[in-house]
Amino acid sequence: MxxxxxxxxxxxxxxxxxxxxxxxxxxxxxxxxxxxxDCDVVRRQYRALQAALPNVVLHFALKPMPHPAVVSTLLQEGAYFDLATNGEVDLVKSVGVPADRTIQTHPIKRDSDIRHALDYGCNTFVVDNLNELEKFIAHKDQAELLVRLSFRNADAYADLSKKFGCSSEQAFEIISRAFELGIRIRGLSFHVGSQTMDPQKYVSAIASCAKLIQQVADAGLPALSTLDIGGGFPVDYDGSLQPIDEFCAPIREVMTTLPDTLKVIAEPGRFIVAxxxxxxxxxxxxxxxxxxxxxxxxxxxxxxxxxxxxxxxxxxxxxxxxxxxxxxxxxxxxxxxxxxxxxxxxxxxxxxxxxxxxxxxxxxxxxxxxxxxxxxxxxxxxxxxxxxxxxxxxxx
Structure with missing residues (x-):
């Protein structure tokens, strides 16, 4: 252009x-x-997305630009952080991010990765299968988990649900098994794909998660308290996109149907730094x-x-x-x-x-x-x- x-x-x-x-x-x-x-643009983008999703706690995903200036700027803005590797843990720690402002969301981890995050003080992790769940038996007194669901999106830059996530039926099995093992399940998560152009992808995923949350409650399992709606919020590379406030309007609307007790978080990355x-x-x-x-x-x-x-x-x-x-x-x-x-x-x-x-x-x-x-x-x-x-x- x-x-x-x-x-x-x-x-x-x-x-x-x-x-x-x-x-x-x-x-x-x-x-x-x-x-x-330009850290002023980082601030502008964060504030724009926070205004578009006023009841969502934004966790910046370090992956697209893990730079200390980005982390420190967003920390000043009151942001939280989404980590996926030991290097990202070390970066936020070096900048002075309190561990209780972080989550570790890589669905597949070595035990050493789990321990590295726990040693820092980050205690929220993501799983999407029973094999991964069993890794937390040794850490059940410290860790709590989000179960990641898969919602395919072939139109996204990267269909992240192709590589990670499980079905609602599998998620219910994981949650039930976690209860038997004494592992705390905090909630659900999903990612509809990088640079998602259709907000209805979020709407559909949120609605499906709401049904699973109700199913868990009806089964007498511990109530789920958190829904992580991931990232993928699009940025305008060529001048053709609608403003982010308009893009998020359907997402805001569907979130009004969620229980008031449910905390909603997100993992924006590209939108903040691109x-x-x-x-x-x-x-x-x-x-x-x-x-x-x-x-x-x-x-x-x-x-x-x-x-x-x-x-x-x-x-x-x-x-x-x-x-x-x-x-x-x-x-x-x-x-x-x-x-x-x-x-x-x-x-x-x-x-x-x-x-x-x-x-x-x-x-x-x-x-x-x-x-x-x-x-x-x-x-x-x-x-x-x-x-x-x-x-x-x-x-x-």
């Missing part, structure tokens, strides 16, 4: 000029490639091939643009020198692998070696899946607008 000068207002021009100055300063200080993380980072990479060299200019950049598919492979990446990008006539161009990554091509059909102005390209909406599933292939360095993540908020919290 390329914004031309004809479609850009005077205010947007001023904003873009200010951003360009900032980018030049940061690249001069940190070199290219660079990932600029718009919060921009990538800056520079032209290393160029060549004319088949009527197009190939620009070889210092970041690529094996780096920050790994989301092109793993996450259906379709990032809005443009040259930082964005004015002037445009020509058919190709953006290629720096490695010697022929698949390392970022964009094959893009119209760009004439670029010189050293000129920069800016890509937006790159906060989710980009740096986390980057590699050091060919020994090209990964883009450094630089957080901005973090100290200002820390001073404001301190009343300075």
């Amino acid at each position: 390329i914004r031309s000068i004809e479609n850009t207002s005077a205010v947007q021009l001023d904003t873009r000029a200010s951003e360009t100055d900032m980018i030049h300063r940061l690249v001069a200080q940190h070199d290219s490639p660079l990932m600029i993380l 718009p919060a980072a921009i990538n800056v990479c520079s032209v290393m060299g160029q060549a004319q091939r088949d009527g197009k200019t190939w620009y070889y950049m210092d970041d690529g598919i094996y780096g920050s643009f790994s989301g092109n492979v793993f996450d259906h990446g379709n990032y809005p990008m443009d040259a930082i020198k964005w004015h002037g006539e445009r020509y058919p161009s190709v953006l290629a990554g720096p490695t010697c692998d022929s698949i390392d091509v970022i964009a094959e059909e893009i119209m760009l102005p004439k670029l010189n070696n050293g000129d920069m390209v800016v890509s937006r909406m790159m906060g989710a599933y980009s740096t986390v899946t980057a590699t050091d292939f060919n020994f090209f360095k990964r883009a450094e993540v630089v957080a901005i607008n973090q100290v200002i908020e820390q001073l404001a919290v301190a009343g300075l």
Whole structure:
């Protein structure tokens, strides 16, 4: 998606000029490639989703961008956190997140993973099968569990219910067996899939969970107190999505049918961080091939643009020198692998070696899946607008 000068207002021009100055300063200080993380956008996204789901406790899922600046910013906002690995436990611990603000939601864990989280103080875990349930016999005095259900969603970026989750019948069996073993079941969880575009997926899953919660109560088993509706809330990569408040309206409506005693939590990840980072990479060299200019950049598919492979990446990008006539161009990554091509059909102005390209909406599933292939360095993540908020919290 390329914004031309004809479609850009005077205010947007001023904003873009200010951003360009900032980018030049940061690249001069940190070199290219660079990932600029804006903590103000993290705050904005968190507040927007909290307003859209006012009665839901948001647990940020670290997976799409496990960066200390994101964690500390969200901690200041009062967020909770969704962890899945020992490394994520260590990260939130290092930032000072209280353990009672975390849950560990990986459905499959080693005993050492369970003990690592418990040693930190996180005591809520997720299971989706009897084999996993039995791992908690040794920890039943400390841990409590959520049973994860599967709701398939082939339209999502990642249909997470393909790999994890169980049926309602299997969930009831797990809950019954847990009661026999003396293991505490706190509630249910599900994830309808990453970048879910249809809110009715949540509505249907919530309704199914409500029936199971009632079934558990009717069977005389301990009442379930928590429903985790997962993540997957979509972000707008191309300007075509409805605002998040409108998207969540059906979810808010179906939640009014739930018991007042049921605590509802969620695990947003992409929605919080995707718009919060921009990538800056520079032209290393160029060549004319088949009527197009190939620009070889210092970041690529094996780096920050790994989301092109793993996450259906379709990032809005443009040259930082964005004015002037445009020509058919190709953006290629720096490695010697022929698949390392970022964009094959893009119209760009004439670029010189050293000129920069800016890509937006790159906060989710980009740096986390980057590699050091060919020994090209990964883009450094630089957080901005973090100290200002820390001073404001301190009343300075």
